[in-house]
Amino acid sequence: MSKVKRLVQSYGKFISVPWRDDAAAAQRVIFCVYAEDEERSMRAKVDEFELATRHAGHSWAVFDLTDAFARWLAPQKYATSYFKQPHLLSTLLPKFLDFISDEFEAFLHENEVGADSVVAIQGVGSLFGLLKVKEVVDKFAPMVAGRLLIFFPGSHESNNYRLLDGYDGWNYLAVPITADKEH
Numbered sequence: 001m002s003k004v005k006r007l008v009q010s011y012g013k014f015i016s017v018p019w020r021d022d023a024a025a026a027q028r029v030i031f032c033v034y035a036e037d038e039e040r041s042m043r044a045k046v047d048e049f050e051l052a053t054r055h056a057g058h059s060w061a062v063f064d065l066t067d068a069f070a071r072w073l074a075p076q077k078y079a080t081s082y083f084k085q086p087h088l089l090s091t092l093l094p095k096f097l098d099f100i101s102d103e104f105e106a107f108l109h110e111n112e113v114g115a116d117s118v119v120a121i122q123g124v125g126s127l128f129g130l131l132k133v134k135e136v137v138d139k140f141a142p143m144v145a146g147r148l149l150i151f152f153p154g155s156h157e158s159n160n161y162r163l164l165d166g167y168d169g170w171n172y173l174a175v176p177i178t179a180d181k182e183h
Contacts, residue, residue, distance in 0.1 A: 012052035029174035066123030117146035
């Protein structure tokens with residue numbers, strides 16, 4: 001059985017456990033961790049995560065960050081200058097975080113996401129070098145009354161997450177789900 005299929009099974013078992021109503025925002029975050037070279041396979045299997053979620057009696061919504069940076073940068077007045085001198089972007093990146101937070105909030109409202117919902121975030125690999133996933137999770141988690149699921153291409157060890165295994169990670173107390181371990 002493929003790692004992605006095992007990850008779907010582990011997720012299905014976890015999401016069917018009854019939810020506590022009094023969990024804090026950080027306790028409602030789930031990271032499905034997989035190797036970065038399995039990104040295409042994961043995207044092809046997102047529907048299976050939805051089926052597992054719905055089978056457990058929860059609603060489902062997917063928010064995709066893959067092209068968020070392009071959607072944000074393209075209308076910027078000096079976009080061409082930023083392509084020529086990308087180091088200038090660092091001063092604007094807090095505005096990018098605000099942009100995706102606003103988009104996420106509108107998405108939640110449009111999809112009528114409630115306390116029984118799982119909101120999956122895909123495309124976090126596209127944030128590499130721009131924003132830390134932790135910053136995004138810290139902004140998004142309080143907005144979701146149900147569960148926030150992060151499809152995370154990277155690694156996890158002892159509550160330390162590394163996006164794309166490219167640089168030092170961060171410590172986060174989300175629930176990690178991997179293909180290798182059941183939780």
